[in-house]
Amino acid sequence: MTELPCKLTLDQWDRRYDALVAGGLREPSYGGPLGRHVDDGNLRLCKLQMDDSPAALRLWNFLLSEEDRLADARRRGARLVGVLKDLGTVPVMAYSLDRVVAFYPDGAWWIPCVMEQSDGLLAIADRLGVDESFCPVRAMLGAFESQAHFPIPDLLIASVGATCDDLSAIAQRLEGMGHPIFWWEIPHRRPPEAGEDAVHLPGGCVAPAAQVAFVRDELERVRQCLARFAGQELTDARLAEGIGRANRVRRLLGQLRQMAYSAPAAPLPALEMLIAEMLAIHFCSDQNECMAVLGELVEEARRRERAGVGAVAPEAVRVFWLNPVADLRAMNVLEDAGGRVCGTEYLFSHALDPIDEDVPPTEALARSALADLMVGSPIDRAERVCRDMRAFGAEALVISRIPGASHCSLEGAIIGEVVRQRLGVPVVEVEVPPLTDAMEPTLRTRLEALVETVRDGRTP
Amino acid sequence: MNNVGYCSPFVPPEWIAAFGWSPRWLRPRAAGARDLATTHRGLCPFAGALVEQVIASEDLHAVVLTTACDPMRYGAAVLQARTDWPTFLFNLPSTWQSNAAGRLYCDELRRLGRFLVDLGGRSPSPDETRATFARYDAARGSVRDAWPVQSSRQYAEMVAAVRGEGRAHPRPSTVENATDGVPLALLGGPLVEEDLAILDALPQLGGRIVLDASEGGQRTLAAALPAEWPGDDPVEALRRAYFDAIPDVFRRPNDRLFEWLRPRLAARGARGILLRRHVFCDLWHAEIERIRQATGLPLIDLDMLHADAGAPAQAIGRIEAFLEMLRGGRWLVARG
Numbered sequence: 001m002t003e004l005p006c007k008l009t010l011d012q013w014d015r016r017y018d019a020l021v022a023g024g025l026r027e028p029s030y031g032g033p034l035g036r037h038v039d040d041g042n043l044r045l046c047k048l049q050m051d052d053s054p055a056a057l058r059l060w061n062f063l064l065s066e067e068d069r070l071a072d073a074r075r076r077g078a079r080l081v082g083v084l085k086d087l088g089t090v091p092v093m094a095y096s097l098d099r100v101v102a103f104y105p106d107g108a109w110w111i112p113c114v115m116e117q118s119d120g121l122l123a124i125a126d127r128l129g130v131d132e133s134f135c136p137v138r139a140m141l142g143a144f145e146s147q148a149h150f151p152i153p154d155l156l157i158a159s160v161g162a163t164c165d166d167l168s169a170i171a172q173r174l175e176g177m178g179h180p181i182f183w184w185e186i187p188h189r190r191p192p193e194a195g196e197d198a199v200h201l202p203g204g205c206v207a208p209a210a211q212v213a214f215v216r217d218e219l220e221r222v223r224q225c226l227a228r229f230a231g232q233e234l235t236d237a238r239l240a241e242g243i244g245r246a247n248r249v250r251r252l253l254g255q256l257r258q259m260a261y262s263a264p265a266a267p268l269p270a271l272e273m274l275i276a277e278m279l280a281i282h283f284c285s286d287q288n289e290c291m292a293v294l295g296e297l298v299e300e301a302r303r304r305e306r307a308g309v310g311a312v313a314p315e316a317v318r319v320f321w322l323n324p325v326a327d328l329r330a331m332n333v334l335e336d337a338g339g340r341v342c343g344t345e346y347l348f349s350h351a352l353d354p355i356d357e358d359v360p361p362t363e364a365l366a367r368s369a370l371a372d373l374m375v376g377s378p379i380d381r382a383e384r385v386c387r388d389m390r391a392f393g394a395e396a397l398v399i400s401r402i403p404g405a406s407h408c409s410l411e412g413a414i415i416g417e418v419v420r421q422r423l424g425v426p427v428v429e430v431e432v433p434p435l436t437d438a439m440e441p442t443l444r445t446r447l448e449a450l451v452e453t454v455r456d457g458r459t460p
Numbered sequence: 461m462n463n464v465g466y467c468s469p470f471v472p473p474e475w476i477a478a479f480g481w482s483p484r485w486l487r488p489r490a491a492g493a494r495d496l497a498t499t500h501r502g503l504c505p506f507a508g509a510l511v512e513q514v515i516a517s518e519d520l521h522a523v524v525l526t527t528a529c530d531p532m533r534y535g536a537a538v539l540q541a542r543t544d545w546p547t548f549l550f551n552l553p554s555t556w557q558s559n560a561a562g563r564l565y566c567d568e569l570r571r572l573g574r575f576l577v578d579l580g581g582r583s584p585s586p587d588e589t590r591a592t593f594a595r596y597d598a599a600r601g602s603v604r605d606a607w608p609v610q611s612s613r614q615y616a617e618m619v620a621a622v623r624g625e626g627r628a629h630p631r632p633s634t635v636e637n638a639t640d641g642v643p644l645a646l647l648g649g650p651l652v653e654e655d656l657a658i659l660d661a662l663p664q665l666g667g668r669i670v671l672d673a674s675e676g677g678q679r680t681l682a683a684a685l686p687a688e689w690p691g692d693d694p695v696e697a698l699r700r701a702y703f704d705a706i707p708d709v710f711r712r713p714n715d716r717l718f719e720w721l722r723p724r725l726a727a728r729g730a731r732g733i734l735l736r737r738h739v740f741c742d743l744w745h746a747e748i749e750r751i752r753q754a755t756g757l758p759l760i761d762l763d764m765l766h767a768d769a770g771a772p773a774q775a776i777g778r779i780e781a782f783l784e785m786l787r788g789g790r791w792l793v794a795r796g
Binding site for chain 1: 502535537538540541549551553554564567714739741745750
């Protein structure tokens, strides 16, 4: 008989952990009960409901051990690259080198949530004049100042141009604080003019060939910078291998997303899917282990799909979710309200789409970088959302605003209008701060209203 | 209706004019804006007011916006999604240290030229281009160091005229008592119409602007155009005067902003800085602490939102207190 998947609180998980260990659970070196992460200050775990599978246990442990992994990498002689903003391109290059580990310090934006603001990072950012009018990525500034979280990278590489103002402004402050940055330009992706050579990008957008060539030249600069840094030539052959490895991660995520978002009963909950997707951008600082973690999740999802069981009720309303949430708990709230996630655009769809392998590597990476939906018009992004909503059968769109984020002020209105016109589905815009506790009733009510609206509109 | 509106100092008005259009420097009114400027949380009110002004305009034919900041990039998307306004979004590189960034700027100027022709403009002959460039260059030269002037408003309007039709009028003039009042620098983003009224009140408060380093002021006036165009290419000449020369907060890195600012603050004897930034403008907001440290001058952060009825009075009250503090500082220094 197949055991029905369920979601567990932290206490329940630790009891289940003991049972799994007693039953012979084999874990990687970073394994252990989830409760121990609370002792490290990750208090938010106490408010989350997590999937009960060993695959989810491994995912959480992998995520929550990243700072230790980075510190350990440095102790073992690896050099650390901090990558800012591009979300998925430069790490592919960095991981093509030996003894180089790349990660996104921007990821610190989740620390205030996970540590329930006991970290004090936002307060440090406040003191530095970067207040709550900025998006929660300002926590990164606090992390650099306090040096109490991730190790300070040996090299920082930031993409700027058609990127959000928050990150660009905060990165400039970092440089002003004595952290030199290698800047590279990502232009705003525009439609090709009549008669202009065009290139089809992964994910469906089209860009002028001249823009692809420009980004390719910029990535050549990045390549030279990384090679100098690593003391190692970053050849096309190395890059091609690196792209191949990144694509293995992307294909695993593709399988996982396909099952999780299209199966009649979602085999994995939205929260674990969010974290799994996030692994694509820098592999949580260990590419091989990332593949192993994702492989186990794929197996678990496949097992559940075959058994016809899901982590969320089959009648749940199929929601497409736009933008990542600053508070992980919001994904629990959606499912509590009767929804399930069927498709996402968490700002990095370009990191999920496989990179072309039939063109020279820097050309392929340039296409991937320009495919970033955030560097183009929000109308392009809306079209991608519509396409994916159709593919996954999504019945509604949730536009999740990131407080203070410069792109969130207008994109929701534009994308919402396009989706309503094209698909005729309900759209709701919510704002999710790093801690939703005070406003959870409001958030829940808005999501419940969306769920009811969809259910009322369903044909019997 | 031959006007092409723009609001970025990196867009050369002589380039627009050369194609037969009348460039118009846009300085929107913020208080009258009803929709975008007031109801979208997180949206820069300048960008919102500008988009509304464009939509409501009856005397513009097209608008040129740039990618220098997110609100403008998304503002262009609003115009494209909701209206049939001819909108040109100029890809303005943030980086400047590579040749590629400069080439991108040049390519965008050429693309702008094609856009202006497609709108119904004409491809200029080399002689026409030289004549147009010379007119704007001369006009800029006449206002670049025109100081002191009668008032901050006069200077702002003079520069706006230069950025528009390429003529400096009214002519710069020195006035009596121009050395009265605490000398201040105006720094920051673009001004809205209502800001000028606040600047008008400065003399009564006991202050005066000695350096206009706002988005529309001296800081962002293009350098003199080279006498010989590199490669005989007008676009390369514009690159030298604009892209290579104008310091701005969005540039990465933006050290040149500070390099430009420090000697001018000293030369003009500025004793304090009025930093005008729009609410939710991350680019200026994040730099406030660095500006304080780099200049060593007292700074007041004017993040007023004119859609709030009480904003002007509040701003004036804050400036008055700031000036009192500066005057007190002088007294202490004099006694010490």
